[in-house]
Amino acid sequence: MRIIPGLSHTTPRRTLAATLFILTLLGAAQASATPAITAAQAEDHPDRLFAARDGESIRQAAAWWRRRLVQHPADAESAWKLSRALYWLGANGPGTREVRRPHLEEGIAAARRAIAIAPAEPHGHFWLAANMGLLSELFGRREGLRHRSDIKRALEVVIAADPAYLHGSAQRALGRWYATVPAMFGGNKKTGEAHLRQSLELKRDSPITLVLLAELLLDTGRRTEARTQLTAALAAPVDSDWAPEDQRFKARAKALLAALEAKAPR
Numbered sequence: 259m260r261i262i263p264g265l266s267h268t269t270p271r272r273t274l275a276a277t278l279f280i281l282t283l284l285g286a287a288q289a290s291a292t293p294a295i296t297a298a299q300a301e302d303h304p305d306r307l308f309a310a311r312d313g314e315s316i317r318q319a320a321a322w323w324r325r326r327l328v329q330h331p332a333d334a335e336s337a338w339k340l341s342r343a344l345y346w347l348g349a350n351g352p353g354t355r356e357v358r359r360p361h362l363e364e365g366i367a368a369a370r371r372a373i374a375i376a377p378a379e380p381h382g383h384f385w386l387a388a389n390m391g392l393l394s395e396l397f398g399r400r401e402g403l404r405h406r407s408d409i410k411r412a413l414e415v416v417i418a419a420d421p422a423y424l425h426g427s428a429q430r431a432l433g434r435w436y437a438t439v440p441a442m443f444g445g446n447k448k449t450g451e452a453h454l455r456q457s458l459e460l461k462r463d464s465p466i467t468l469v470l471l472a473e474l475l476l477d478t479g480r481r482t483e484a485r486t487q488l489t490a491a492l493a494a495p496v497d498s499d500w501a502p503e504d505q506r507f508k509a510r511a512k513a514l515l516a517a518l519e520a521k522a523p524r
Contacts, residue, residue: 308343311501313351319343327371334379337372341365341385348392350502355396362396365389380419384428387412391431406443410435426460429453430467437474447478463494465507472514481518488515 304326307319323340326333344365348358366389372382387409394402394409413435416428433453439445454471461467468491475484491511496504 304339308339308346311346311498313347316343316346320347327368332375334372334376334382337368337375338379338381338385341368341372341382341389344368345385345388345392348389348396359393359396362389362393366393378419380416380423380428383412383415383419384423384431387416387428387431391434402439403443406435406439410444422460425464426457426467429460430457430464430470433457433474434470437470437477447474450474451478463490465491465494465496465504465511466500468494469507469511469514472511476514485515485518488518 304319304322307315307322310316320340320343323336323343326336327340330336342365344361348361348365351358351361366386369382369386369389372379373386376382390405390409390412394405410432413428413432416423417432421429430453433450433456436444436446436450436453438450451471451474454467454474457467458464458471468487472484472487472491475481475487488511492508492515494504494508496508
């Protein structure tokens with residue numbers, strides 16, 4: 259189940275003190291191989307690198323945030339931004355799913371670090387759910403069931419803190435969770451549809467949300483409305499912040515429409 263902010267799950271919890279202790283040890287282990295941020299490097303700000311949305315710039319931004327965390331272990335912003343960059347590499351980077359898996363695993367660790375530092379802020383919780391969700395989608399139901407509770411809990415924290423977070427991305431992700439998790443583990447398509455429609459209220463032209471809603475409608479036998487949502491997804495603009503994801507979902511909409519047309523009575 260993928261979380262797209264453009265989406266299931268149990269992992270042991272640590273106390274804040276234990277988490278920070280372990281992460282400090284990890285940072286110390288990295289420090290010998292990770293040079294300090296120089297003044298010249300600081301001028302090439304990681305937010306600008308991330309905004310470029312290409313693999314090399316994202317890797318450079320991730321390296322910057324890693325170095326920052328070695329120097330400032332309690333910097334929650336660098337932790338969640340590192341998690342966000344690693345999600346992007348896990349979703350859009352080259353190679354097989356096995357090659358991309360370490361990005362997502364490191365993204366989960368970075369998100370947990372952000373949560374340990376600033377538990378009331380939504381960012382770490384959202385990117386924890388996003389990295390876990392993509393890992394679950396790439397590696398199947400067993401991975402999804404392992405993470406399902408953590409994903410749901412993280413998204414609920416985000417929505418409680420900011421219902422409109424990232425133009426409804428948390429609402430969309432929670433809708434995806436309910437739509438795809440088996441009923442015996444808490445899934446509910448009606449609840450999922452409600453969250454997806456709430457997300458569309460916040461960003462009506464999101465190709466991702468339109469396609470996910472269309473897939474749920476197809477699963478529940480509403481082909482005509484699904485076709486409407488898929489047509490809207492193809493017509494929707496591409497968000498420059500999430501262009502690779504939007505383009506992929508537009509391609510998905512096109513394929514689903516073609517399959518509907520092939521099944522239509524002649």
